[in-house]
Every structure is written in C-alpha cells, then in structure tokens.
Amino acid sequence: MNIILLGAPGAGKGTQARILVEERGMIQLSTGDMLRAAQTSGTEMGKKVAAIMDAGQLVTDEIVIGLIAEQLDADHGEQTGGFIFDGFPRTLAQADALEALLAEKGQGLDAVIELRVDDDALVDRITGRFTCGDCGEVYHDRTKPTKVPGVCDVCGSTNLKRRADDNEASLRQRLMEYYKKTAPLIGYYHAKGKLRVVDGLQDMRAVTADVAKALSG
Ligand code: ADP
Numbered sequence: 001m002n003i004i005l006l007g008a009p010g011a012g013k014g015t016q017a018r019i020l021v022e023e024r025g026m027i028q029l030s031t032g033d034m035l036r037a038a039q040t041s042g043t044e045m046g047k048k049v050a051a052i053m054d055a056g057q058l059v060t061d062e063i064v065i066g067l068i069a070e071q072l073d074a075d076h077g078e079q080t081g082g083f084i085f086d087g088f089p090r091t092l093a094q095a096d097a098l099e100a101l102l103a104e105k106g107q108g109l110d111a112v113i114e115l116r117v118d119d120d121a122l123v124d125r126i127t128g129r130f131t132c133g134d135c136g137e138v139y140h141d142r143t144k145p146t147k148v149p150g151v152c153d154v155c156g157s158t159n160l161k162r163r164a165d166d167n168e169a170s171l172r173q174r175l176m177e178y179y180k181k182t183a184p185l186i187g188y189y190h191a192k193g194k195l196r197v198v199d200g201l202q203d204m205r206a207v208t209a210d211v212a213k214a215l216s217g
C-alpha cells in the first residue's frame with residue numbers, strides 16, 4: 001500500500017508515519033528528512049538548500065523529485081509494507097511526477113490522508129517540537145516529553161535537537177507556501193477519489209486510530 005500524508009507543517013505527519021512504519025513495516029519517505037540529512041553531511045545540494053529551508057520556502061521540484069526517484073529505486077530490504085510519502089508531494093508538479101514514477105514500477109497511490117489541524121495549534125506544535133538526532137523519534141515539550149529529561153525514550157541518546165526552521169517567523173512563511181502551493185493538492189486528490197480527511201487536532205492515539213480506519217475504508 002502506498003500512501004501520502006498531507007498536512008501543514010506540524011500537523012503530525014512524521015509522528016503518524018513513524019507509527020505506520022513500526023506497526024505495518026511501511027517505508028517512510030520524508031523529503032524534509034532527506035534534505036536535512038544532505039545538509040548535515042555537507043553535500044553541495046545540502047549547502048544549496050540550507051538558506052531556502054531556513055527561510056521556510058520550498059526547494060525546487062527538481063531536487064525533491066530526484067530524491068524520491070532515488071528512494072523508489074533503492075533496496076529497502078525487509079520492509080515491504082509500501083511507501084509513506086511524508087512532506088511530498090508539495091506541488092502539483094511533484095504530484096504528477098510521483099504518479100509517473102509509481103506507474104513506471106507498475107504501482108499507484110492507494111490513499112491520501114489529510115491531517116487537518118488549525119493554524120493556532122500549529123504554532124504550539126512547531127515551537128515545542130524536538131527530535132532525537134540519532135533515531136529520529138519526534139517529541140514535544142508539552143504533549144510528548146521524554147520520560148527522562150534530555151534522554152530519548154527509544155534509543156537512550158542524549159542528542160536531542162530542535163530544527164533551525166521551527167520558529168514562528170519561519171512557520172509563517174511555511175504556512176504561506178503550504179496554502180499557496182500544497183493545499184491545492186487536497187482538491188486534486190479529492191477529485192481522484194483518494195482523499196481521506198482525519199482530524200489531526202485529537203490526541204496522538206486518536207489520530208492513529210482514525211488513520212487506521214481511513215486506510216481500511
Ligand atoms: P509534521 O511531520 O507534520 O511536521 P510532527 O509529526 O513532527 O509534524 O509533529 C509536530 C509536533 O507536534 C511534534 O512536536 C509532535 O510531537 C507533536 N504532535 C504530533 N501529533 C500530535 C497530536 N496529535 N497532538 C499533540 N501533539 C502532536
């Protein structure tokens with residue numbers, strides 16, 4: 001099963017994707033994570049996109065489509081539960097490219113889950129977010145703190161990080177980009193009969209339960 005998790009920055013896509021990976025052996029393809037990894041490893045592409053990401057703008061379609069194409073061709077070993085596209089596509093051009101890439105492999109999209117959250121909640125979600133730099137677990141100061149302060153619950157690492165773009169000014173720009181360039185995908189996938197809307201304002205477990213229902217329906 002191949003699915004897209006669609007939603008504004010902070011809607012809970014990464015959180016729910018990690019649960020689907022754990023529970024269903026799916027493969028999470030997050031273009032944001034891939035771009036941050038390129039920055040950390042200091043590649044030319046990573047250097048090129050750093051300022052764009054910090055400013056909350058979208059990087060070019062060409063770059064992210066290239067990243068996804070590479071991952072669709074990669075060997076993902078034991079994980080065979082299908083792909084979760086997290087933070088991709090973000091433009092109609094990316095959506096078309098994804099469809100073509102999947103079609104080349106004789107595959108398609110099974111569902112697009114929109115996690116709907118209002119803007120006020122997003123500020124709190126984004127400004128409270130931190131992640132484990134080693135295993136990628138996602139936390140929040142208030143809604144999902146670590147059990148032991150400063151230590152990752154999953155892997156025990158103390159390498160907990162906040163993103164450079166997780167501040168109010170950058171979020172405002174990211175939201176603008178979302179409504180201008182990504183939100184049109186909601187109508188697009190609705191028209192294709194693929195869209196399922198989940199109330200992302202509920203607590204994490206309730207969101208997970210509704211995502212499961214949306215995928216079985
Ligand atoms: P996205 O991948 O859509 O940007 P994340 O999954 O990283 O969003 O979630 C953003 C922040 O909100 C994180 O700090 C996460 O722990 C928190 N969060 C995610 N889902 C919920 C939820 N249902 N209720 C409260 N906080 C949540």
Ligand code: AMP
Nearest residue numbers: 031032053056057058059064087088090
């Ligand atoms: P995310 O981790 O999904 O919040 O993405 C962080 C940043 O990476 C975004 O604000 C963009 O600058 C960039 N980015 C991630 N995915 C895409 C995409 N599909 N298209 C363009 N830019 C992207």
